[in-house]
Amino acid sequence: MSFFIGAIAQGLLWAVMAIGVYITYRILDIADLTAEGCFTLGAGITCKLITSGLNPFLSTGIALVGGLLAGLCTGVLHTKLKIPALLSGILTMTGLWSINLRVMGKSNIPLLREKTIISLLESLGFEKNYAAIFSGLILTAIVILFLWWFFSTEIGYALRATGNNKNMIRANGVDTDKVTILGVMLGNGLIALSASLVAQFNNFADIQMGVGSIVIGLASVIIGEVVFGKRTILRSLIAVALGSVLYRIIIALVLELGLKTDDMKLISSILLAVALCFPNIRNIATRNLKNSIQRGGK
Amino acid sequence: MLKLQEVHQKFEIGTVNEKHILHGINLTVNEGDFITIIGGNGAGKSTMLNAIAGSNQITSGKIFIDNIDLTNAKEHQRAKYIGRVFQDTRMGTASDLSIEENLAIAYRRGKARGLKVGITQSERKMYKELLTSLDLGLENRLKDKTRYLSGGQRQALTLIMASFHHPKILLLDEHTAALDPKTAKNVLDLTVKIVGENKLTALMVTHNMKDALKIGNRLIMLHKGNIILDISGEEKAKLGVSDLLKMFEKASGEEINNDRMLLS
Numbered sequence A: 001m002s003f004f005i006g007a008i009a010q011g012l013l014w015a016v017m018a019i020g021v022y023i024t025y026r027i028l029d030i031a032d033l034t035a036e037g038c039f040t041l042g043a044g045i046t047c048k049l050i051t052s053g054l055n056p057f058l059s060t061g062i063a064l065v066g067g068l069l070a071g072l073c074t075g076v077l078h079t080k081l082k083i084p085a086l087l088s089g090i091l092t093m094t095g096l097w098s099i100n101l102r103v104m105g106k107s108n109i110p111l112l113r114e115k116t117i118i119s120l121l122e123s124l125g126f127e128k129n130y131a132a133i134f135s136g137l138i139l140t141a142i143v144i145l146f147l148w149w150f151f152s153t154e155i156g157y158a159l160r161a162t163g164n165n166k167n168m169i170r171a172n173g174v175d176t177d178k179v180t181i182l183g184v185m186l187g188n189g190l191i192a193l194s195a196s197l198v199a200q201f202n203n204f205a206d207i208q209m210g211v212g213s214i215v216i217g218l219a220s221v222i223i224g225e226v227v228f229g230k231r232t233i234l235r236s237l238i239a240v241a242l243g244s245v246l247y248r249i250i251i252a253l254v255l256e257l258g259l260k261t262d263d264m265k266l267i268s269s270i271l272l273a274v275a276l277c278f279p280n281i282r283n284i285a286t287r288n289l290k291n292s293i294q295r296g297g298k
Numbered sequence B: 001m002l003k004l005q006e007v008h009q010k011f012e013i014g015t016v017n018e019k020h021i022l023h024g025i026n027l028t029v030n031e032g033d034f035i036t037i038i039g040g041n042g043a044g045k046s047t048m049l050n051a052i053a054g055s056n057q058i059t060s061g062k063i064f065i066d067n068i069d070l071t072n073a074k075e076h077q078r079a080k081y082i083g084r085v086f087q088d089t090r091m092g093t094a095s096d097l098s099i100e101e102n103l104a105i106a107y108r109r110g111k112a113r114g115l116k117v118g119i120t121q122s123e124r125k126m127y128k129e130l131l132t133s134l135d136l137g138l139e140n141r142l143k144d145k146t147r148y149l150s151g152g153q154r155q156a157l158t159l160i161m162a163s164f165h166h167p168k169i170l171l172l173d174e175h176t177a178a179l180d181p182k183t184a185k186n187v188l189d190l191t192v193k194i195v196g197e198n199k200l201t202a203l204m205v206t207h208n209m210k211d212a213l214k215i216g217n218r219l220i221m222l223h224k225g226n227i228i229l230d231i232s233g234e235e236k237a238k239l240g241v242s243d244l245l246k247m248f249e250k251a252s253g254e255e256i257n258n259d260r261m262l263l264s
């Protein structure tokens, strides 16, 4: 059962990352690869600052700011310089590799005896996985409540409409460039925030750790929506967080079956591919079902 | 009110595909004008409305609304003066947002948006009353996403949104063309009603000559990027479709060869 608890812990630590991906991918309708570099950035900033003796909460906050800036970069490339979104993300992601190395000073920063949010919870008597679950839950809940409020404000409405129909929202007086930048910043800020917590749980930051993160984020978004629904914004946000947990449980089960951690990335991709085509499969299946009912007995 | 001065619009400038679509349009729209715009396919009608709304930056010329020079203003900056309904019924609303959210977005057209709540309780009440009075069957569907509405309902909704806060100009680009005849008539009637009750200034592109003659106080005809006909008042009221066709042939020096215009 411990693998199960571990999976839930990982899922909750990554839930905010999935929510960040949800903002760019679903709300803004942009496939933003900044995530890959941004995740490492969040982790790198956190470990660098914590090892320099900074308070872990403050370090986490600064990681969030780092993510916002990475998003700003992608957003400006996309809207102001008119570079396609996918390419803008790739540019930022690639540039971030070097920036991350500069921030970290080396390709791996271990956290040895430093105080982290996780270790603080452990010192309060939590077992490590439960410390992750507790902190992940609180952070996810705060983020969901914040976004639920934010998306019900005037700017929130404008952001949602921007991803939906740029013509319409421009005709209603909204500068879609500004709003898109804001959305990409928000998404990447959350990704860095999640990465910060993940690093504090893993006790290290590594230059490679963002690789493949976008696939994990997307898979969580899609699994969440398919399984838990997406009727309202609040519903979607909760679904995506749960999707992140479900994703980890599926991965853990697959590993239990005997696959190696080296197979993880392949499994992630397959899982995402399946999740992506699932709605189609379901449509085909229901159509076949309907047809066979109509043919009924003939 | 609205003034276009020597407006030229070219596309893909400097390429082999360079197109010169608007050839120096001069147009003065007076307050309260309801102008119908006709012209063949590709005449530049949509391009002219896009130029006014700022969807395309014009190549040369000037555009004024109430003597404010908007030539270089971006589309979203002009929005506070302009309400728009498009031909494509999906263009006017955000389809994943609900009816009331769309209305609330339009209600803030041209106003600064902040972190205040996106829709207030009193607005909800107002929208419900508004929709009830228009009898579109939408008053109990305020929470429905607009993707689930019919094309006609979406156009009616967009029309209501576009006419909030008395825009200086209402731009209608074949906004009934994608609808079945009966729905098209309803939306057109609603248009006439809204424009009349609010005393709006409107430009309406249509392919239906009869509508173009019947509706509004002024009619202009575009041909190859030029205004070749501009009639109003009495003169327009007396005109029939056959007169219009003759005038077109005389002004353009061409036989009319537009099925859509003839058929309707």
Ligand SMILES: Nc1ncnc2c1ncn2[C@@H]1O[C@H](COP(=O)(O)OP(=O)(O)OP(=O)(O)O)[C@@H](O)[C@H]1O
Pocket (backbone or CB within 6 Å): B011, B012, B019, B021, B039, B040, B041, B042, B043, B044, B045, B046, B047, B048, B056
């Ligand atoms: N953004 C653009 N880039 C390139 N060409 C364009 C652009 N917008 C319009 N055009 C061209 O301008 C010409 C006029 O188009 P426009 O849409 O204004 O015609 P229209 O009078 O509205 O015709 P219709 O009755 O078919 O709607 C067309 O040849 C079109 O291809």
Ligand SMILES: [Mg+2]
Pocket (backbone or CB within 6 Å): B045, B046, B047, B173
């Ligand atoms: Mg057109």
